[in-house]
Amino acid sequence: MKKLLFLLIAISIASCAPDKLPADLLIKNATIYTVDKDFSTANALVIKDGKILEIGLKPELELKYRIKETYDAKGNTIVPGLIDAHAHLYGLGLELRNVDLIGTTSFDEVLERVLAFQEEKNMPYIIGRGWDQNDWDDKNFPTKKELDSLFPDTPVSLRRIDGHAMLVNSKALKLAGITSKTKVAGGEIIMENGEPTGIIIDAPMSLLWKTFPKITEEVSIEALLEAEKICLKYGLTTVDDAGLNRNIIEMIDSLQKERKFKLRMYTMVSNSPENLDYYLKKGIYKTDRLNVRSFKVYADGALGSRGAAMREPYSDMPHHFGAMITTADSLDYLAEKFAVSEFQMNTHAIGDSANIAVLRAYKKALEGKTNKRWRVEHAQIISNEDFGYFSDNNNILPSVQPTHATSDMYWAGDRVGAERIKGAYAYKELLNKAGSIALGTDFPVEQVNPMYTFYAAVARKDLKNYPAEGFQIKDALTREEALRGMTIWAAFANFEEKEKGSIEVGKFADFTILDKDIMKVDEKELPNTKVLATFINGEMVYEAK
Numbered sequence: 001m002k003k004l005l006f007l008l009i010a011i012s013i014a015s016c017a018p019d020k021l022p023a024d025l026l027i028k029n030a031t032i033y034t035v036d037k038d039f040s041t042a043n044a045l046v047i048k049d050g051k052i053l054e055i056g057l058k059p060e061l062e063l064k065y066r067i068k069e070t071y072d073a074k075g076n077t078i079v080p081g082l083i084d085a086h087a088h089l090y091g092l093g094l095e096l097r098n099v100d101l102i103g104t105t106s107f108d109e110v111l112e113r114v115l116a117f118q119e120e121k122n123m124p125y126i127i128g129r130g131w132d133q134n135d136w137d138d139k140n141f142p143t144k145k146e147l148d149s150l151f152p153d154t155p156v157s158l159r160r161i162d163g164h165a166m167l168v169n170s171k172a173l174k175l176a177g178i179t180s181k182t183k184v185a186g187g188e189i190i191m192e193n194g195e196p197t198g199i200i201i202d203a204p205m206s207l208l209w210k211t212f213p214k215i216t217e218e219v220s221i222e223a224l225l226e227a228e229k230i231c232l233k234y235g236l237t238t239v240d241d242a243g244l245n246r247n248i249i250e251m252i253d254s255l256q257k258e259r260k261f262k263l264r265m266y267t268m269v270s271n272s273p274e275n276l277d278y279y280l281k282k283g284i285y286k287t288d289r290l291n292v293r294s295f296k297v298y299a300d301g302a303l304g305s306r307g308a309a310m311r312e313p314y315s316d317m318p319h320h321f322g323a324m325i326t327t328a329d330s331l332d333y334l335a336e337k338f339a340v341s342e343f344q345m346n347t348h349a350i351g352d353s354a355n356i357a358v359l360r361a362y363k364k365a366l367e368g369k370t371n372k373r374w375r376v377e378h379a380q381i382i383s384n385e386d387f388g389y390f391s392d393n394n395n396i397l398p399s400v401q402p403t404h405a406t407s408d409m410y411w412a413g414d415r416v417g418a419e420r421i422k423g424a425y426a427y428k429e430l431l432n433k434a435g436s437i438a439l440g441t442d443f444p445v446e447q448v449n450p451m452y453t454f455y456a457a458v459a460r461k462d463l464k465n466y467p468a469e470g471f472q473i474k475d476a477l478t479r480e481e482a483l484r485g486m487t488i489w490a491a492f493a494n495f496e497e498k499e500k501g502s503i504e505v506g507k508f509a510d511f512t513i514l515d516k517d518i519m520k521v522d523e524k525e526l527p528n529t530k531v532l533a534t535f536i537n538g539e540m541v542y543e544a545k
């Protein structure tokens with residue numbers, strides 16, 4: 001009897017103690033770059049309820065937890081879920097409905113692609129984007145002549161790669177009511193022999209947008225979902241959309257709540273009177289997957305189309321300074337408005353004149369404050385004496401796109417000359433001053449693939465591995481810095497570093513599995529790195545076939 005009792009006690013101890021803790025998922029056999037403070041590595045992690053429960057070594061974790069599911073990473077590399085700190089997700093989705101003109105090597109090729117597209121889709125209004133006359137033998141802006149003869153009755157509007165210039169045909173001009181007498185501040189309607197050539201720069205483009213076919217709710221939803229799919233495939237788990245209106249932000253929120261849209265989003269609200277009115281009253285809005293806590297403002301245009309506002313004339317166009325889209329006074333006014341709210345002010349600034357106007361406005365409005373994390377989007381050309389503005393107690397952060405450097409390097413020097421180019425795409429200098437730097441792509445202006453960002457940041461080369469020594473290599477980031485820029489520093493720029501951006505206990509189980517160890521692999525292999533799987537909230541949202 002004593003023996004039996006002892007046996008019963010022994011069995012009951014074995015079955016309930018040592019009781020294993022329940023967990024949802026064990027990821028094992030991986031090289032995990034946690035991107036924590038010490039940049040430490042691990043080989044296994046345990047996930048429960050969408051969060052990281054423990055990080056460590058497989059045998060001890062297996063002993064400790066009763067695990068529902070195990071995923072064998074087969075020795076591959078895991079990094080925190082990648083964040084694109086500046087992109088246009090909705091824009092990408094809409095672009096998929098337009099003619100893609102990226103990579104065209106001549107204007108003839110542009111025409112060929114438009115013809116082929118229209119043959120297939122038969123759109124009432126042909127919209128395209130992505131041409132860049134700097135890539136052609138003839139580097140002059142094209143004109144509407146050929147489009148007029150090919151499409152006399154169908155409006156055509158083709159935006160330049162940077163989105164700051166547009167080629168349209170006569171039918172589109174007519175619809176928009178643009179004549180030789182039309183004048184719009186903040187841009188240009190280029191004329192020749194008293195007639196519009198078909199090239200429209202910056203502000204007057206809005207006259208054309210007003211005549212574009214209406215985008216229905218179905219079209220918007222489809223665009224968001226298609227763009228999301230592409231992002232998940234490239235290992236992105238959070239995307240910062242740099243400029244959305246209320247209706248699209250609310251659409252994302254509903255799709256996420258219905259679990260149709262898994263990607264996390266940080267959205268910058270477009271600076272319009274209706275948006276200001278609504279969101280400044282409402283205040284910031286945050287769920288686990290959506291963060292609405294910034295406004296996007298445009299200080300100037302782009303460098304390629306010479307719309308960027310420069311202190312001195314362009315080196316390749318005498319007397320031309322580019323133009324501010326939002327004047328320095330308006331920037332000051334907006335900054336004062338945002339400074340008394342919880343919203344960040346995130347301003348697009350390319351030229352050195354635009355950058356200093358933004359930096360001054362920020363500094364003045366944030367006087368006496370700390371940690372406001374207002375962002376300078378692009379921070380592209382900075383005068384040497386202005387870099388110091390970024391050392392301001394985390395009030396001002398740079399948000400840059402390394403593939404812009406390697407796309408623009410072929411002609412940026414022509415625009416600004418040998419002296420000013422030294423302060424252009426100066427990521428290392430910005431990092432040194434600010435203490436962190438958020439990296440993104442600006443897709444669909446550049447490609448979505450974040451591995452191109454990583455490569456451009458560390459090698460300062462494009463996909464042709466040009467130039468051999470790297471473009472202004474002094475401003476290259478180390479691999480660790482680049483990875484931080486795409487994870488924890490991007491999260492910091494979003495005020496989200498407590499919940500994402502690194503693989504640490506208590507944070508969201510967002511991570512990306514790569515087929516190469518990007519911290520160690522040969523530099524030229526970096527752009528060929530493929531995503532094997534993407535996890536958001538502990539759920540696999542993409543797996544390579």
Ligand SMILES: [Zn+2]
Nearest residue numbers: 086087242442
């Ligand atoms: Zn952008």
